Amino acid sequence: MKVIDIKKLDKVYNDSEVKVHAIQGIDLSFEEGEFTAIVGPSGSGKTTLLNMLGGLDRPTEGEIFIAETPVHELKGADLVDFRLRNIGFVFQAYNLVPVLTARENVEFIMQMQGIPAHKRFERTKELLTQVGLGDRIDSRPSKLSGGQQQRVAVARALASKPKFVLADEPTANLDSKSTENLLDIMEKLNKEEKITFIFSTHDQRVVKKARRVITIEDGKVLSDVKK
Amino acid sequence: MIIQISWKNVWRNRTRSLIIMIAILLGIFGGMFLLAFMQGMTEQRLSSALKTEVSHIQIHSEKYLENNDFNQYMTDISAIDEYLSTDKRVQGYSTRIIIYSLAKTSEMGAGVRITGVDPENEINVTDLNTKIIDGSYFENTRGMPIVIGEKLAKKLKAKVRKKIVLQVQDTSGKTFPSAFRVAGIYKTTNTAFDEMNVFVRNKDLRELTGFNENNAHEIAIYLNNRENVTAVENDLESIFPAFTVESWSEGNAILAYMSEAMDQYLIIFILIILFALFFGIANTMLMAILERRKELGMLMAIGMKRFKVFRMIMYETIFLSLVGAMLGIIIAFLTITYFAKNGLNLSIWSEGLEAIGYDPIVYFQLDTSYLLQIVVMVIITGILASILPAIKALKLNPADALRIDN
Numbered sequence: 001m002k003v004i005d006i007k008k009l010d011k012v013y014n015d016s017e018v019k020v021h022a023i024q025g026i027d028l029s030f031e032e033g034e035f036t037a038i039v040g041p042s043g044s045g046k047t048t049l050l051n052m053l054g055g056l057d058r059p060t061e062g063e064i065f066i067a068e069t070p071v072h073e074l075k076g077a078d079l080v081d082f083r084l085r086n087i088g089f090v091f092q093a094y095n096l097v098p099v100l101t102a103r104e105n106v107e108f109i110m111q112m113q114g115i116p117a118h119k120r121f122e123r124t125k126e127l128l129t130q131v132g133l134g135d136r137i138d139s140r141p142s143k144l145s146g147g148q149q150q151r152v153a154v155a156r157a158l159a160s161k162p163k164f165v166l167a168d169e170p171t172a173n174l175d176s177k178s179t180e181n182l183l184d185i186m187e188k189l190n191k192e193e194k195i196t197f198i199f200s201t202h203d204q205r206v207v208k209k210a211r212r213v214i215t216i217e218d219g220k221v222l223s224d225v226k227k
Numbered sequence: 228m229i230i231q232i233s234w235k236n237v238w239r240n241r242t243r244s245l246i247i248m249i250a251i252l253l254g255i256f257g258g259m260f261l262l263a264f265m266q267g268m269t270e271q272r273l274s275s276a277l278k279t280e281v282s283h284i285q286i287h288s289e290k291y292l293e294n295n296d297f298n299q300y301m302t303d304i305s306a307i308d309e310y311l312s313t314d315k316r317v318q319g320y321s322t323r324i325i326i327y328s329l330a331k332t333s334e335m336g337a338g339v340r341i342t343g344v345d346p347e348n349e350i351n352v353t354d355l356n357t358k359i360i361d362g363s364y365f366e367n368t369r370g371m372p373i374v375i376g377e378k379l380a381k382k383l384k385a386k387v388r389k390k391i392v393l394q395v396q397d398t399s400g401k402t403f404p405s406a407f408r409v410a411g412i413y414k415t416t417n418t419a420f421d422e423m424n425v426f427v428r429n430k431d432l433r434e435l436t437g438f439n440e441n442n443a444h445e446i447a448i449y450l451n452n453r454e455n456v457t458a459v460e461n462d463l464e465s466i467f468p469a470f471t472v473e474s475w476s477e478g479n480a481i482l483a484y485m486s487e488a489m490d491q492y493l494i495i496f497i498l499i500i501l502f503a504l505f506f507g508i509a510n511t512m513l514m515a516i517l518e519r520r521k522e523l524g525m526l527m528a529i530g531m532k533r534f535k536v537f538r539m540i541m542y543e544t545i546f547l548s549l550v551g552a553m554l555g556i557i558i559a560f561l562t563i564t565y566f567a568k569n570g571l572n573l574s575i576w577s578e579g580l581e582a583i584g585y586d587p588i589v590y591f592q593l594d595t596s597y598l599l600q601i602v603v604m605v606i607i608t609g610i611l612a613s614i615l616p617a618i619k620a621l622k623l624n625p626a627d628a629l630r631i632d633n
Contacts, residue, residue, distance in 0.1 A: 047630075056528055056626040077532055084530025091629065095525040099235035104228075111228050112530055160530070 003067060003164050003196050004030040004053060010061035011048050011219075022048040023059070024219040030164065030198060035190045037199045037210035045219040047168070050200045054166045055083045067163050084112055088157030088165035092172045094149040096141040102128060102152045103137040109159045127155040131185050147178025151185060158189070164196035171203045183209050229535060233542035237550070240515065244547060247511045251504055251551030251605075252558070258500045259559035259593065259601060262493050267567070267592040269489045272416075272585050276482055278354050279415045281475050282321075282447035283456050286463065289471045291444055295327055297396050300442045301470055307446060310466060316455045319351020323445040324432045329394040330375075330425060331404075334384040339425050341393055343432035352449040355413055355426060362387035362411035371431040372410035376421025380412045387412060393425075397436040405435055417584035497601060501608045504548070508609065512544045512616035523620055524628020537617045544613030545606070552605040556598070566591040 011023035022045045030036065040046045051057035052064060055071050064071045066086055074082055083089075096105045103124050110120045128137050131151040133144075141149050150170060157165045167186075171179040187209060189195045199206055207213055215222040237244055277283060286307065291299035304322065311320045324343035329336055346365045350356045355374065356364040365372045373391055375383075385391055387409050396402045407427060415421055432438060450459060456474045463472045476483035516523070523536060570588040573580060580587050 051626045054528070056629075077534075080527065080530055080532050083528065089525075089529050091525060093521070095522065095629075097232065097522065097526070099232060099239060108228060108232075109529060112532075112535070156529070 001032045002029050002065075003032050003034075004028070005065040006053075006062065007065075008062040009049075009052065009059050009064065011045075011052065011057070012060045022219050023052070025062070026219075026221055028214070028221065028224075030196065032163075032196055033190065033194045034164075034196050034198070034212055035187065035210055036197070036212040036214065037201050037207050038214045038216060039201060039207060040216035040222070044216045046200050046216050048219075049216060050166060050168055050198075053198065054087055054089060055079050084109070085160060086163045088160060088162035090150070090153050090157050090165060090167035090170045092169040094141070094146070094153050094173075096149055096152055096156070098141050101138045101140055102133060102144065102155075105141070105152055106156045106159050109156055113160055123159065124155075127158055128152070130189065131155045132181075145178070147174050147181055150174060150178070150182055154182070154186065154189075158195065164198060167197060167199045169201055169203070170199060171201065171206055176205070179203070179205055229539050230542055233539050234546055236515070236539075236543050237546045240518075243511060243514070247507055247547060248551035248554070250507050251548060252555035254500045254504050255552050255555030255601070255605065256559045256562075258497045259556065259598075260562060261496065262597060262601075263559075263563040263566070263591040263593040264571070264589060265489055265493060266594070266597075268585060268589045269486055270592050271590060273482060273486050275416055275586060276479070276584065277453070277475055278449075279358065280353070280417065280420055281479055281482065282352050283450045283453065283475055284448040284460055284463070284472060285475075285478055286446040286448070286467070286470050286472050287444065292471055292473075295325070297326055297444075298398070298400075300324075300438075300444050301446075302439075302442050304443050304446065305441055307463075307467055307470070310463075311446075311448065314459070314462075316450050316452070316459055318449045318451045319348065320446055320448040321345065321348045321352040322429065322443045323447060324429055324436075324438055325444040326393075326396060326432070326436075328396070328402075330379070330383065331392045331394075332383045332385050332389065335382060337379060337382055337422075339379065339393075340423050341395075341432075342424060342426050343429040344426055345429050349426075352447050358413040358415050359411040360414045362409065365410050365426075365428060369408065371405070371407045371427065373407035374411045374413055374426040375409060376418075376424060377412050377414040378418045378422040379425065380409070382422065385409055385412075391425075393427075395432070395435050398438060407431075416581055416586040418581050419584065493597075494600075497604065501604055504605075505608050505612045508544060508548050508612035509615050511547065512540065512613065513619060515543070516540065516616050516620050520623055520628045521631045523623055524625040524631070527623065527625040528629060533621050536620050540617040540620045541610070541613040544616060545609045548605065548609030548612065552602075552609070556602065556605075560598070563591045563593050567593075 006026060006028045009023050009026040013020040013022055026049065038046055038049065048057065052059055059072050069082065071082065100108065106124045106127055107120045110123065125137065128134055131154055133148060133151055136144060136148065144152065171182060174182065183206065186197055190197055199210065201207065212226045214224045288299050288301045290296065311317050321344055326341040328339060328341055330339045360377060365374060375385060383391065389409050391407050391409060392404045393407055394402055395405045413421065433440065450456060460472050460474045527533065527536060567590055570590045572588050574587045
């Protein structure tokens, strides 16, 4: 089943004096259960593509369907709500709320979805155990290592039961051991729970693990390799 | 959970939050302290002016008020006398003869206002008898007693039992000197009053001037309750239209203005403090948001609606304002309660204060209505100050905010 379907995607930034054609007519689709890396040099349009996949930016031309919903037509609160219920985010700098504990960080997103308290608590515990932090649920981010924080971020991304997880350079701030650990956890979740992961990355370790690698350059798909 | 996060966010930058909270605390404390101080001082001045000098209601003949002429007295006052003695709202009243004249000792002379009173009735209207600092209240003297103020006594170099000569006018217009003996020296909180006013017995003045028993220049009335002034005044006016009946506020424009204007000054003063706090709070929150752009962007990206972000920032601002304000109000309340009971002694400056009629010991006073008004105004200030930062947060674009390097 197609999770994401992109048709003739175009993005032009008009705000500066120079017109920037960041994405030029990209057609792509992603199936459920993929473990895909999007790679490309800085300025290739990788981040722009990712923002549009995540519903954070709107295309100038073209269509994006996520689980058959035309995301390019959504606006304002509807778009926010769509992100909340369909897309999990993992960021390069972890971006946890520093005043909340690991448990609260994960729970918060479910609360926004209106899930009742007892269910939230169960699921939070389960998720944090899955990422190997069952014993750190009441720790604040400042008491956790970078790798641990990123694992909380993965648990948070999964909390809303999204259609897919979008991870923007998730390993860029991690040492190799933490990277290894994080990738193993994500791979396991992908295989056992059928969770779809899409990464943007420079990291060869991520590229090596990915089962599909899409290379972007100058706003176009240069190659799309399935292993 | 939004409220919880907002509360936790307040304590993120402890130092900064504490500084702004202390600023709010001091602002509110200072405002309330001054408010209670001024209100206490004004009220004290007012009640002492009413009790010692003015009384609640005064009755004169219409023409007397124009120029204080000795010959413009009220005639046939027995009807008022009878009426006042039966009105239950009246605590006491005093019939007075008044002469503006000269007082002399062997050393010096001074212009004075001579008030003839019936000493027994006068104590129900004014508290002159309690202000005697030397000698007595019209007692133990040979000859005609006179009670004078301390300031005048100093000026005339007069002492108890010494002679003072008053220039007195009779009903035919002739003036002549009469010797009185100082029975007592009084001291009020108003030195100007003490310097000007001397008191003698009506009985003596009537004998000297040929002033009829049924005539008087002034009837001063003191009520059991200040609230009844207008009602009693209206009754008297309708029953005795021949006389001019004035409440304290009509007869003493300055006193009335002081008590009304003070309320307005205080409100303006509080508003200025709140205005300053408004900018302090808004600035702190704008900084807090600037620092957290990335986090706010992340929250919006993962699905936090703008309205929730707006609410979160508003709660945070309101918490920040209220913690300081509530502490300020509590501390101010305790301080005010203390000074309301024990008074604040300003005797270092007492000479200046007494010259304008103020008691050097100020007993603080703060109406509950003021307290409520302040609480409401602080909350409104907090809400207003939160709007700008909250709007700023609303304008963040999650995709841009996430790209900010911390």
